[in-house]
Each structure stands twice: as C-alpha cells, then as structure tokens.
Amino acid sequence: MVGEVRQRSGRLEKPSFIIVDAQSVKNTDTAEEKGYDGAKLVSGIKRHLAVDTQGLPHAIHITTANITDRAGALEAFSLHHLSLGDVTNVLADGGYTGKNFADRVRDILGCPVEIAKRSELHTFAVIPKRWVVERSFAWLNKCRRLWKNCERKLHTSLTMVVLAFLILCINRL
Numbered sequence: 001m002v003g004e005v006r007q008r009s010g011r012l013e014k015p016s017f018i019i020v021d022a023q024s025v026k027n028t029d030t031a032e033e034k035g036y037d038g039a040k041l042v043s044g045i046k047r048h049l050a051v052d053t054q055g056l057p058h059a060i061h062i063t064t065a066n067i068t069d070r071a072g073a074l075e076a077f078s079l080h081h082l083s084l085g086d087v088t089n090v091l092a093d094g095g096y097t098g099k100n101f102a103d104r105v106r107d108i109l110g111c112p113v114e115i116a117k118r119s120e121l122h123t124f125a126v127i128p129k130r131w132v133v134e135r136s137f138a139w140l141n142k143c144r145r146l147w148k149n150c151e152r153k154l155h156t157s158l159t160m161v162v163l164a165f166l167i168l169c170i171n172r173l
Helices: 002-008 069-079 099-109 131-141 154-172
Strands: 017-026 035-037 042-051 057-064 089-092 113-115
Touching (some): 002 154, 017 057, 017 131, 042 131, 042 154, 069 099
Parallel strands (some): 017 089
8 A cells, every 4th residue: 555655656565765763652551561661751662664654554663662772673574574675775873773773774675874963952943854753753753542551462452553554555545
C-alpha cells in the first residue's frame, strides 16, 4: 500500500532515503511486556520507525522500552532488509551515533548513516528532514488507541500501528 501511495505521488515504489527514530510510549496496567526507558523516564514500549521523505513507514518494529534506539533500529532493518534494498542513505538523530551502529547498518542495508545533530544545546531548532519522522509519530498519536499503549502483547501494538498507517495511506489514495 505504501508503494502505491509513493507511485501515485510520482515517486519510485521503494525509497532510496529513510529517516529512523524511536518513540517511547507509556503502558496501561494491562500490558504484559514492558521495559523502562531511563532516558525518557517512561515505563512501557518503544516504537521504532524508518520512514521515507513523505513520512510513510518502510520499517516498523515494537520493543519494550528498555531496548536502545540503536538496537531496535538494527532489529527493524534486519526484519525489513528486503523491502529496504534500494536505500542508499539513512538519516538519524544523535541517539544513533557510533561506529558500531554505522557499520551494522552498512552490513544490513549497504548504505551510510548520516547523523543530524543540533547546533546548540538547550535551544529549539527544527532539524531539516528530521521533522518528517516526528510528524509520523504525531500521526500515530492522533489515534485513540495509540497515544498510550493499551495492548497486552507487542505484536498487537505492532498491528495497531500498521492499521493506523494503513488508514493514512487509504486517505491519501
């Protein structure tokens, strides 16, 4: 479905450039699997997304919140490496910095990682292209069942995220 939306907007079916990020989401009491993200002070799950320049998902992976952004992104790339075969560049934020991560991405996808860093600490600035993945997370948060993780299982959370993006794609057709 994502490929069809891309083609209708005059793009190739598979992207050559993806932007990756993760979002920690609080759990309700019913969740069976949860972890604690010490950086965000959130007990729950973490959504790992790799989106194209239109904000459409090409890799979605759900983990417990204690999994690092780098580890979750590498798992997502490993799971979706066939659909990401045309990717020539990956953009990530400062949380993905490191030679080990860049080397693993090069092994899995065969492309370099570009890190978009802030110019000054404690100041707000829109980082070019990085806002696209943040907008995708905002689209998810508009869905009643996704502003907080209400699901018991991780695979059910993944299904809800996929359904939310499916509705977005259908609305664009």
